Amino acid sequence: MTDTSEALSIVVIGAGQAGLSVGYHLQRQGLRPGTDFLIVDAGPHAGGAWQHRWESLRFGDAHALADLPGMADAAVTFAGAPSTVPASEVVSSRYGAYEQHFGLRVRRPANVRSVERAAGGALRVNFDDGTAVMARVVIGATGTWRSPRQPTTPGTEVFRGRQLTTPEFTSPAEFADLRVGVVGGGASALGFVRELAPHAAHLTWFTRAPVRFLPVDSQPAKEFGRESVRLQDEAARAGRPLPSIVSTTGMPMTAHLRRMRDAGLLERTPMFTRLVTDGAVMADGTFTALDAVLWALGFEADLGPFEPLGMRARDGVAVEAGHVLAVPGVFLAGYGPQASTISANRGARVIARDALRFLDDGQWPPVPPTPVRASGSGGADD
């Protein structure tokens, strides 16, 4: 029986910073959105994961968000965006305008259930509604938002209070007058401690190990970004599960954190050993009463749709410069070393270039071009 599914050269799954950057670069290479390549997204609106972030997270609370490539041409840069407006609004409106300006024609809401190898070697992208699209290249840009790390501490099943992970958090007001435990040593956990402190009846910040705060002027703090990217890249190339950033590099002591320290909010409590019905039991047997536990344990790459191709975040996937070594035609944008806005942009250009090369010559892994250096040029690769 002939497969009558829609067929394109490339499908990009996800329209966050990674997917949109890839779309921009594919278009620059001469491919037509909606005809040669298709970007699909499960979310109802523009903005990627940012559309789902809680209302009290203001744009000024976000770390520096770099512009997507070409954002200045579309007159929607982040520079000067109001710091007191919810980050979800700022990012969604700008990404929406960006999609419009470049005519990226994102298809949404369209949730990809699975990606599988079809007869003849093409890739089949299956949607929740039963439809499918065939493509020679699939670029996963699905982010991490739908894959928060889950707690493994004993007792989660007996605790009678409220438990939630980062994506389930909607408002600090919901914790008014409750005894709350925030678990985690990363940026999200610290943000929750700051937001909940004025609302909760009592707040305890639990971490497994002390967080290493880096003085902003110190060499490790200056190299924080580069070091994080290096560690992520090393793990991705080796096919290991991606490491948690903060546990490996420490965290620069920003102005936000200094204010928290001065208010006494950075006093950690060592992680409890188990939850019981109404609280937590510590290693020394003492008890902390809790009404709610907010698990902010970080995220894993959301590779759910790629499981039929043997790709599982928990086991690690060998990825080099965005291409999945063991799966011809599949790229991951925004994965590992490409997770920050600035590195997503850079990675997207390489992925777009290599995807076209693969379509052209069928070689996997894609063969990088021979560098051509103009005399006197530093050959900078932005």
Ligand SMILES: Cc1cc2nc3c(=O)[nH]c(=O)nc-3n(C[C@H](O)[C@H](O)[C@H](O)COP(=O)(O)OP(=O)(O)OC[C@H]3O[C@@H](n4cnc5c(N)ncnc54)[C@H](O)[C@@H]3O)c2cc1C
């Ligand atoms: C709480 C938090 C705060 C962060 N703050 C910052 C910050 O301040 N600055 C910074 O630079 N970085 C920050 N990051 C890191 C990173 O920039 C963001 O996570 C960013 O959203 C990642 O972009 P992305 O394009 O990779 O993924 P996302 O923004 O998550 O976009 C992925 C898209 O894929 C879609 N999708 C997923 N699965 C499917 C599917 N099966 N079918 C169809 N569509 C699918 C989703 O709907 C989503 O729109 C933060 C991360 C987190 C978790």
